[in-house]
Amino acid sequence: xxxxxxxxxxxxxxxxxxxxxxxxxxxxxxxxxxxxxxxxxxxxxxxxxxxxxxxxxxxxxxxxxxxxxxxxxxxxxxxxxxxxxxxxxxxxxxxxxxxxxxxxxxxxxxxxxxxxxxxxxxxxxxxxxxxxxxxxxxxxxxxxxxxxxxxxxxxxxxxxxxxxxxxxxxxxxxxxxxxxxxxxxxxxxxxxxxxxxxxxxxxxxxxxxxxxxxxxxxxxxxxxxxxxxxxxxxxxxxxxxxxxxxxxxxxxxxxxxxxxxxxxxx
Amino acid sequence: xxxxxxxxxxxxxxxxxxxxxxxxxxxxxxxxxxxxxxxxxxxxxxxxxxxxxxxxxxxxxxxxxxxxxxxxxxxxxxxxxxxxxxxxxxxx
Numbered sequence: 001x002x003x004x005x006x007x008x009x010x011x012x013x014x015x016x017x018x019x020x021x022x023x024x025x026x027x028x029x030x031x032x033x034x035x036x037x038x039x040x041x042x043x044x045x046x047x048x049x050x051x052x053x054x055x056x057x058x059x060x061x062x063x064x065x066x067x068x069x070x071x072x073x074x075x076x077x078x079x080x081x082x083x084x085x086x087x088x089x090x091x092x093x094x095x096x097x098x099x100x101x102x103x104x105x106x107x108x109x110x111x112x113x114x115x116x117x118x119x120x121x122x123x124x125x126x127x128x129x130x131x132x133x134x135x136x137x138x139x140x141x142x143x144x145x146x147x148x149x150x151x152x153x154x155x156x157x158x159x160x161x162x163x164x165x166x167x168x169x170x171x172x173x174x175x176x177x178x179x180x181x182x183x184x185x186x187x188x189x190x191x192x193x194x195x196x197x198x199x200x201x202x203x204x205x206x207x208x209x210x211x212x213x214x215x216x217x218x219x220x221x222x223x224x225x226x227x228x229x230x231x232x233x234x235x236x237x238x239x240x241x242x243x244x245x246x247x248x249x250x251x252x253x254x255x256x257x258x259x260x261x262x263x264x265x266x
Numbered sequence: 267x268x269x270x271x272x273x274x275x276x277x278x279x280x281x282x283x284x285x286x287x288x289x290x291x292x293x294x295x296x297x298x299x300x301x302x303x304x305x306x307x308x309x310x311x312x313x314x315x316x317x318x319x320x321x322x323x324x325x326x327x328x329x330x331x332x333x334x335x336x337x338x339x340x341x342x343x344x345x346x347x348x349x350x351x352x353x354x355x356x357x358x
């Protein structure tokens with residue numbers, strides 16, 4: 001029996017889908033059987049992040065409405081034979097599926113797979129209720145911005161109200177230089193405010209944009225700092241204790257020069 | 267000049283992150299002050315249960331709500347007392 005993890009955030013554009021793609025790929029690379037479920041009906045994107053957009057025949061709504069078998073709708077990943085995608089429908093809307101159907105689906109998937117990763121849409125309406133319905137636990141993604149943290153706080157309350165207690169937080173798009181200059185909240189600041197357990201801190205990284213361009217999750221890129229952060233997250237999901245990545249070491253020439261002459265450092 | 271030196275030492279004069287953090291903390295006090303009617307009700311029932319162990323209270327007239335001002339949130343309760351219970355433990 002596997003576990004069902006929902007990746008959610010409240011606010012849009014903070015990296016839920018990127019996180020889902022990377023965690024799913026990371027877990028598959030570690031040898032687990034994984035299925036990624038895109039529940040963002042009408043605005044699907046997990047397919048393009050995985051580079052599988054041309055292979056979709058059946059989708060989530062086909063499965064829940066009985067148009068096809070689950071097996072027919074699972075799209076096999078390009079890289080890993082043990083990784084699958086169940087895509088959202090692009091032509092329907094969020095009400096095409098209900099939480100009861102999602103519970104049944106999640107139960108069936110978790111009987112077959114080690115990990116079921118559910119990519120939740122932005123918002124707190126039915127799409128959110130669908131996504132969390134069958135989940136065993138939740139990952140909340142936020143960025144170090146006021147609006148994102150506020151929405152994350154609201155989502156954490158809603159998750160608790162739905163009996164999904166102790167969600168784990170991923171702080172995405174941290175910028176070491178801005179943190180250093182006092183212009184960005186760091187992980188400690190954010191944990192002070194949200195009072196949840198951190199499961200990962202991911203630095204802002206160009207490699208994410210490049211890997212998205214290619215449709216290949218950054219977690220497979222050994223030269224990517226963000227990829228390393230995602231690899232650490234997948235290890236923590238598997239129960240390993242991994243120290244937080246030091247995102248501070250990716251400084252350029254100027255920083256090293258300043259350090260040499262003893263400026264700009266405390 | 268002082269500011270310049272501070273900046274050279276890597277200390278920003280006005281750290282915008284502190285502004286962000288303080289604003290967030292304030293806005294969340296207000297956001298979190300809302301409680302679902304269900305939860306408020308079960309808190310009310312639990313409170314009555316605990317207080318009734320020690321004091322006879324007028325449950326029907328009990329007033330109870332979350333109040334907030336600029337910085338704080340308070341749970342304000344007005345609980346009319348009918349009579350105090352005898353303190354048997356103190357005698358023994």
